[in-house]
Amino acid sequence: MRGFxxxxxxxxxxxxKAISTALVRAGTHVVMLDQDRAAGHEAExxxxxxxxxxxxxxxxxxxxxVRSAVSAAQKLGKGLRAAVANTGISVHKPVTRLSLQEWxxxxxxxxxxxxxxxxxxAAGLKRRDGAMVLIGSSRxxxxxxxxxxxxxxxxxxxxxxxxxxxxxGPHVRVNCVSPGWIATDGWQRADRRKPPRLSAQDHAxxxxxxxxxxxxxxxLVGFLLSDQAGFxxxxxxxxxxxxTRKMIYV
Numbered sequence: 584m585r586g587f588x589x590x591x592x593x594x595x596x597x598x599x600k601a602i603s604t605a606l607v608r609a610g611t612h613v614v615m616l617d618q619d620r621a622a623g624h625e626a627e628x629x630x631x632x633x634x635x636x637x638x639x640x641x642x643x644x645x646x647x648x649v650r651s652a653v654s655a656a657q658k659l660g661k662g663l664r665a666a667v668a669n670t671g672i673s674v675h676k677p678v679t680r681l682s683l684q685e686w687x688x689x690x691x692x693x694x695x696x697x698x699x700x701x702x703x704x705a706a707g708l709k710r711r712d713g714a715m716v717l718i719g720s721s722r723x724x725x726x727x728x729x730x731x732x733x734x735x736x737x738x739x740x741x742x743x744x745x746x747x748x749x750x751x752g753p754h755v756r757v758n759c760v761s762p763g764w765i766a767t768d769g770w771q772r773a774d775r776r777k778p779p780r781l782s783a784q785d786h787a788x789x790x791x792x793x794x795x796x797x798x799x800x801x802x803l804v805g806f807l808l809s810d811q812a813g814f815x816x817x818x819x820x821x822x823x824x825x826x827t828r829k830m831i832y833v
Contacts, residue, residue, distance in 0.1 A: 584809055585610035587711065588659035590652050590704060592616045592643040592696055593670035595626040597767040598718065601797030602667055605805045607635050612659035616643055616652040616670075622772035643670040643696035646703075653703040663707035665808045668697035668740075669718040673733040686732045693736035694743065701747050701757075709754040714808045717744040718800075719761035721823045737761070741819055748817035756816035758807045763823025765795040790825030 589606050593599040594615030603613045603626065613636045617623045623638035630636035637655055641648030656663045672692045674685045697717050708715065720737040722730055744759035751757060766779035779794070786793045800822050806812055807820075821827055 584665060584805075586612075587661045587664035587713075588612040588614065588656040589665035589667065589808070590614045590616060590656045590663065590700065591667040591669055592649075592652075592700060594667070595619060595622040595638065596772060597770050598762060598765060598797045598800050599667075599669040600626055600770050601801040602669060602804050603636060604630060605798070605801040606665070606808075607631065609805060609809075611665065612656070613637070614639055614652050614656040614659065616641060616648065618642055619772065621774075625772050642692075643668075644691040644699070646699050649696070649699040650703045653700070653707065656704075657707055662711060663704060664711040664713040666700050666704040666708065666713070666715045667718065667804060667808075668700045668715070670696045671718065671720070671733075671737075673730070675729055675733075677729050678731045681732060689732035690736045690739070693733070694739040697740055697743055701743075701751070705751055705755065709751070712754050714756040714758075714812070715747065715751075716804050716807050717741075717747075717757070717759045718804075719744070719759045719819070721761050721763040721821055721827050723761055724821075725827055744819065745817045752816060756807075756812070758812075758815060758817070759819045760800060760803055760807070761819065761821050761823070762800050763795060763821065763826050764789070765797060765800060765822075767797055770797045788826070788829075789823075790829055793824065795822060795824055 594603040595617035627638040639652040719740040723737040748757040
């Protein structure tokens with residue numbers, strides 16, 4: 584990946600920023616597509632400016648915006664070789680009060696954005712035997728009450744990833760990474776940044792013994808985008824500290 588470029592949607596805060604940071608540190612030029620203008624400019628500066636990281640402002644569910652971000656990445660370094668569909672929002676309310684507009688918005692940002700990124704990045708990725716990672720969620724396979732739109736959208740992300748791996752192979756590998764409980768407080772823009780407030784119980788309920796960090800996700804994403812993962816495609820990885828494997832009796 585050194586010398587090539589990547590697009591990361593939602594790349595200026597939270598897990599997306601950790602992914603952008605890991606890629607820049609590995610020598611990749613990164614285009615961060617993000618709707619938060621302040622966070623985007625701040626992240627661009629923190630990651631070394633336009634020589635290393637470029638911020639593109641806009642909505643990742645808007646096709647023209649995604650096209651612009653991909654075009655910007657094509658012009659950096661040796662060209663586009665990686666794409667990460669990371670953008671995500673949620674609406675937490677009972678299904679009987681969830682509006683169709685809210686449902687459609689969550690699916691657009693969480694799922695359609697991944698389709699748009701794949702659509703416009705595919706040609707560039709194929710030319711360079713590239714890779715794509717879609718960020719899902721452990722809520723794609725387990726639920727709490729009142730998360731219908733989020734759970735459905737992330738289930739779609741998991742399925743989209745394996746469908747793309749077949750359609751775009753063998754020259755583009757596509758995998759899905761689904762985080763569990765990840766404490767992103769320290770990876771927000773400066774005016775919102777704070778240490779995570781986590782209890783001993785929060786950590787202890789994870790079989791791994793702690794709540795996850797954005798770096799945990801970024802490390803796996805970086806590996807899956809690298810040549811070291813050249814025989815891995817169509818896979819779904821949970822980064823959840825073992826929580827989805829833990830039986831809970833009430």
